[in-house]
Amino acid sequence: MKPLYSVLLWLLLCAPAGAEALQWYAVPADPAPSAPLAPPPALGNEPAASAAPKPLSSSAQRYRPLIDDVARQHALDPMLIHAVVQVESAYRPEAVSGKGAVGLMQLMPATAARFGQTALYDPRANLQAGAAYLDWLMNRFDGRLDLALAAYNAGEGAVARYGNAIPPYAETRDYVRKVMAHYAGLKGEAGAMPAAEAIPAPASRRPRRAAGGIGDMEQFWRLFTGGSPRPPAARL
Incomplete structure (x- = not known):
């Protein structure tokens, strides 16, 4: 025991100053598993907020079977025809505008005649002509609904x-906004509709006019009165 005691004493004396005494440590237990982190939401892929479709009015319900039938014949969304009828005449088949547009879809007689309809006070004939015209305009402007509606108005x-x-x-731009907003509401997409300012403005240039002649009534009016003609009367 004496040699072992001498060795231990020698080790203690040779230990560096400030060294900490050896300690026994218990191995810590495994921590409880944590819940997995939820994946971050995908950016830019969230579906647009939707709203409940706007219910059709009682007047619209009256014409719903007829509009459904006409829309099916022309491969149009019935809600689009409902939106046009609401803005054009508020479902009044007897409506006549100051410009002479007639009936539910406010068609000029010459326009309706292009599509084989003349009895414009008859709801079916009026809807047939209006749907045919809308279908034609959608094809004419490559499926651009905003341009088709602008052409329907102007x-x-x-x-x-x-x-x-x-x-x-102003009348045409306001018309396009109203119809598209009502259409979106009927489809439950009101929250996805762009603001009014989102309708792009056309290029800042005057349209080409026929050269000369009295057909240019605006020029004739200015020469005659020294002013500008009155703006077109609002429909209905």
């Missing part, structure tokens, strides 16, 4: 003269 010639853009007529 004429396809006006849209073409402004480089296939919505003409800068």
Whole structure:
């Protein structure tokens, strides 16, 4: 024992100053498993917020079977026809505008005649002509609903003269916004509709006019009165 005691004493004396005494440590137990982290949400892929579809009014319900039938014949969404009818006439088949547009879809007689309809006070005939015209306009403007609606209001010639853009007529631009907003509401997509300012403005240039002649009534009016003609009366 004496040699072992001498060795231990020698080790203690040779230990460096400030060294900490040896300690026994217990091995800690395994921590409880934590819940897995939820994956971060995908950016830019979230579905657009949707709302409940706006219910059809009692007047709209009255014409729903007829509109469904006409829309099916022309491969159009019935809610689109409902939106046009609501804005154009508020479902009044006897409505006549100051410009002479008639019936539920407010068609000019000459326009309706292009699609084989003349009895414009008859709801079916009026809807047939209006749906046929909308279908034709959608094909004419490559499926652009905003341009088709602008042409329905102002004429396809006006849209073409402004480089296939919505003409800068306050009435037409307001009409396009109203119909598209009502259409979105009927489909439950009101939250996804762009703001009014989102409708692009056409290029800042005047449309080309026929050269000379008294057909240019705006020029004739200015020469005669020294001023500008009155703006077109609002429909209905």
